[in-house]
Amino acid sequence: MLNLAPKDSFRNGVHPPENKDDTSHLAIRRFPFAPVLIVPLSQHLGKPAVAVVREGQEVTRGQTIAEPDGFLSVAMHAPASGVVKRITLAPSISGAMVPSVYLQPHPASSQEVADGEPCDVETATPDEIIAAIQRAGIVGLGGAAFPTHVKLKAPEGKRLDTLIINGVECEPYLTTDHRVMLEQTADIFLGVRYLLRATGAKEAIIAVEANKPDAARKLRQDCPEGLPVSIRVCPVKYPQGAEKLVIKSLLDREIPSGGLPADVQAICVNVATTAEIGRLLPRGRGIQERVITIGGPAVRRKGNYRIPIGTTVRFALEQTDTVTNISRVFLGGPMMGAAVSNLDIPITKGTSGITALTTTETGEATGHKTVYPCIHCARCVDACPLFLNPSQLGLLAKNEEYVQMADEFNLMDCFECGACSYICPSHIPLVQYFRLAKKMVRKLSVPA
Amino acid sequence: MTEFRKHLEIGSSPHISSGDSVEVIMRNVVFALTPVCIFAVYTFGIAAALVLATATLSCIATEHILCKANGRASTIGDWSVAITGLLYGLTLPPDLPLWMVAVGGIFAVAVGKFLFGGLGSNAFNPALVGRAFLQAAFPQAMTHWALPLGDSRFVDLPASTLAMPFAQPGYDAITTATPLAMMKFDGIQAAGGDLLLGLTAGSAGETCALLILLGGAYLVARKMMNWRIPISIFVTVAGITWLFNLYDSVQFPTPTFMLFSGGLMLGALFMATDMVASPITNAGCWLYGLLIGSLVVVIRFWGGMPEGVMYAILLANAVSPHIDRLIRPAVFGTGKGAG
Numbered sequence: 001m002l003n004l005a006p007k008d009s010f011r012n013g014v015h016p017p018e019n020k021d022d023t024s025h026l027a028i029r030r031f032p033f034a035p036v037l038i039v040p041l042s043q044h045l046g047k048p049a050v051a052v053v054r055e056g057q058e059v060t061r062g063q064t065i066a067e068p069d070g071f072l073s074v075a076m077h078a079p080a081s082g083v084v085k086r087i088t089l090a091p092s093i094s095g096a097m098v099p100s101v102y103l104q105p106h107p108a109s110s111q112e113v114a115d116g117e118p119c120d121v122e123t124a125t126p127d128e129i130i131a132a133i134q135r136a137g138i139v140g141l142g143g144a145a146f147p148t149h150v151k152l153k154a155p156e157g158k159r160l161d162t163l164i165i166n167g168v169e170c171e172p173y174l175t176t177d178h179r180v181m182l183e184q185t186a187d188i189f190l191g192v193r194y195l196l197r198a199t200g201a202k203e204a205i206i207a208v209e210a211n212k213p214d215a216a217r218k219l220r221q222d223c224p225e226g227l228p229v230s231i232r233v234c235p236v237k238y239p240q241g242a243e244k245l246v247i248k249s250l251l252d253r254e255i256p257s258g259g260l261p262a263d264v265q266a267i268c269v270n271v272a273t274t275a276e277i278g279r280l281l282p283r284g285r286g287i288q289e290r291v292i293t294i295g296g297p298a299v300r301r302k303g304n305y306r307i308p309i310g311t312t313v314r315f316a317l318e319q320t321d322t323v324t325n326i327s328r329v330f331l332g333g334p335m336m337g338a339a340v341s342n343l344d345i346p347i348t349k350g351t352s353g354i355t356a357l358t359t360t361e362t363g364e365a366t367g368h369k370t371v372y373p374c375i376h377c378a379r380c381v382d383a384c385p386l387f388l389n390p391s392q393l394g395l396l397a398k399n400e401e402y403v404q405m406a407d408e409f410n411l412m413d414c415f416e417c418g419a420c421s422y423i424c425p426s427h428i429p430l431v432q433y434f435r436l437a438k439k440m441v442r443k444l445s446v447p448a
Numbered sequence: 449m450t451e452f453r454k455h456l457e458i459g460s461s462p463h464i465s466s467g468d469s470v471e472v473i474m475r476n477v478v479f480a481l482t483p484v485c486i487f488a489v490y491t492f493g494i495a496a497a498l499v500l501a502t503a504t505l506s507c508i509a510t511e512h513i514l515c516k517a518n519g520r521a522s523t524i525g526d527w528s529v530a531i532t533g534l535l536y537g538l539t540l541p542p543d544l545p546l547w548m549v550a551v552g553g554i555f556a557v558a559v560g561k562f563l564f565g566g567l568g569s570n571a572f573n574p575a576l577v578g579r580a581f582l583q584a585a586f587p588q589a590m591t592h593w594a595l596p597l598g599d600s601r602f603v604d605l606p607a608s609t610l611a612m613p614f615a616q617p618g619y620d621a622i623t624t625a626t627p628l629a630m631m632k633f634d635g636i637q638a639a640g641g642d643l644l645l646g647l648t649a650g651s652a653g654e655t656c657a658l659l660i661l662l663g664g665a666y667l668v669a670r671k672m673m674n675w676r677i678p679i680s681i682f683v684t685v686a687g688i689t690w691l692f693n694l695y696d697s698v699q700f701p702t703p704t705f706m707l708f709s710g711g712l713m714l715g716a717l718f719m720a721t722d723m724v725a726s727p728i729t730n731a732g733c734w735l736y737g738l739l740i741g742s743l744v745v746v747i748r749f750w751g752g753m754p755e756g757v758m759y760a761i762l763l764a765n766a767v768s769p770h771i772d773r774l775i776r777p778a779v780f781g782t783g784k785g786a787g
Contacts, residue, residue, distance in 0.1 A: 256782070322450070322452070327453070372470040373566065375473075378674065416461075422462045
């Protein structure tokens with residue numbers, strides 16, 4: 001078969017405006033503590049953690065406040081020294097109420113972070129590293145929030161040869177990974193050592209998109225002698241950062257439909273996650289804060305902030321002097337981020353950014369875009385990085401032919417990157433259709 | 449505490465979209481056709497202007513009225529019916545009676561587009577549906593060609609233009625045959641230069657290959673046209689013709705003549721590329737072009753009529769959904785490269 005994919009990249013995709021220049025040059029700043037922090041017990045895919053603190057209990061910053069419940073679960077740590085006010089239900093991005101710990105930071109506290117059981121990269125066994133990562137509460141910080149230690153454990157009989165550190169950050173507006181790569185190279189390379197040891201992979205590749213040449217330069221410059229790691233630059237194209245596509249671009253390996261990176265002997269870890277591993281494990285600490293980009297036209301003091309987990313979106317927008325005339329606020333970037341209906345939800349480990357738009361950008365002021373029928377222009381077909389046929393899937397979704405979508409047109413492979421909806425000149429909400437269709441298919445495939 | 453707006457907009461991601469919309473694409477097709485229309489009026493005079501105006505207005509009015517009659521919002525604002533109207537007008541003989549133009553325009557939109565479900569659902573190119581209807585209903589009027597660059601073209605109207613409905617139109621003495629008809633029935637080939645510049649007899653807008661190519665190039669540059677379709681048609685037509693011309697250069701014309709005569713340019717660039725009625729994959733578009741090109745050659749060489757672009761495209765339109773079913777790219781992770 002003719003290889004039609006461009007060098008170090010993948011076929012199809014789109015080029016949305018990057019909008020990264022407003023924040024990419026701004027160094028990471030520390031965010032103030034909110035009066036109340038809300039720490040959900042489930043910030044990851046998998047089972048919620050089990051709270052190990054009581055209401056009214058004093059906690060130290062970094063102290064474990066919830067333990068993992070089984071292997072597919074991670075620990076939670078106190079984002080500040082303070083007092084546990086309540087353990088109750090709190091609103092979440094999905095609209096569901098989830099069990100959460102309400103923490104009131106002590107204003108006078110020095111906010112020293114508590115150390116835990118250290119994990120030494122030279123002496124720890126792979127299983128010890130994996131356990132330490134679970135104890136540190138580490139999940140994929142790129143947005144998926146999948147427990148990292150689960151990923152590291154290769155399925156029975158699979159061997160991993162390549163570790164990919166994903167610093168692509170292809171979402172518009174977001175510049176957190178970019179800043180982490182510029183400012184935390186030592187943490188990243190230490191994280192790489194932990195990950196190489198834990199997975200047994202022979203080499204690591206750090207993937208950076210071509211719009212961050214300074215990050216690639218800095219990484220090359222600081223790369224320790226003898227560490228089997230290379231830095232590769234991919235052309236700018238959305239959604240280059242998706243696991244399947246970054247593996248395709250760098251290794252020219254195609255994860256089989258429904259499969260895992262381990263099926264092609266690879267593992268892919270986000271660069272900020274890697275930096276956290278390198279930063280936290282030597283002192284046995286846990287994730288109690290993360291770097292996010294707060295940006296978008298509505299935000300006056302845009303920037304990259306190291307923000308305590310549990311800070312509400314409202315507090316974050318207030319502190320960054322956001323205009324009151326906000327129209328749409330979403331967690332993450334504009335291509336895949338989830339819209340927020342309630343500003344009182346907390347930032348969690350999977351939140352890579354807050355982007356706020358005003359009525360001008362969303363068209364509320366000027367009138368929303370008309371949805372036209374599909375004209376078969378094929379732009380979505382040329383955009384889909386998985387070679388699905390969004391046009392056909394869209395027509396089927398309208399007719400509620402969900403099973404046919406899955407059986408004949410590979411609906412379940414769609415990872416909702418949004419390239420098709422973005423490019424559609426008829427403004428058909430294709431991804432929204434596909435999300436609903438996937439839910440329906442899952443429902444139908446489970447016997448009642 | 450800051451008082452943010454209470455009601456936030458909720459929506460599924462993505463929260464941004466590319467600038468192009470259906471009406472922008474459609475409007476640009478109209479822009480791309482404008483030079484062709486102006487040239488049609490220059491070569492054939494006021495008669496051509498009236499044909500184009502009647503064609504466009506009848507199509508737009510039909511869509512507007514049908515939408516209203518069915519209790520829907522009018523869809524003429526998406527500009528797609530304007531393209532249908534212009535393209536339809538460009539395929540007609542410039543001295544066609546205007547009442548016939550109007551009847552065909554109504555048929556094009558009512559049957560070719562609205563009956564199928566409107567924009568996005570038409571199986572066939574509506575403009576060609578209108579023309580095919582006229583070809584069947586008024587075969588004589590549809591093969592009656594005025595001379596280009598007639599002296600009084602900006603002063604007098606041909607007698608046929610304002611013919612009474614349902615009456616036999618009277619024709620002026622000076623008429624001629626199209627280059628394709630001359631080739632087919634008399635074995636005479638028009639000069640390449642005249643064909644390229646459009647100084648030959650023919651439908652209002654099919655004659656100037658150069659301007660049609662320019663319009664097409666503009667749309668390709670704006671990524672509003674799949675160039676594979678016209679290229680595939682051109683290569684197929686030129687290739688097959690070349691082979692036959694090698695074999696017998698008296699009976700069969702040259703590839704250049706075939707490419708630049710008749711409705712091939714207009715059809716390949718502006719009608720075959722109708723997004724709705726053409727395949728969705730690039731591979732499918734190559735096959736679709738191959739089919740159209742082959743049919744054009746077959747009809748022109750061995751069919752009863754001198755020109756075959758219209759039927760070639762309509763037949764390929766019918767096959768297009770089947771091409772889409774046949775040619776499906778392997779989904780990521782399911783092909784040979786997977787695993």
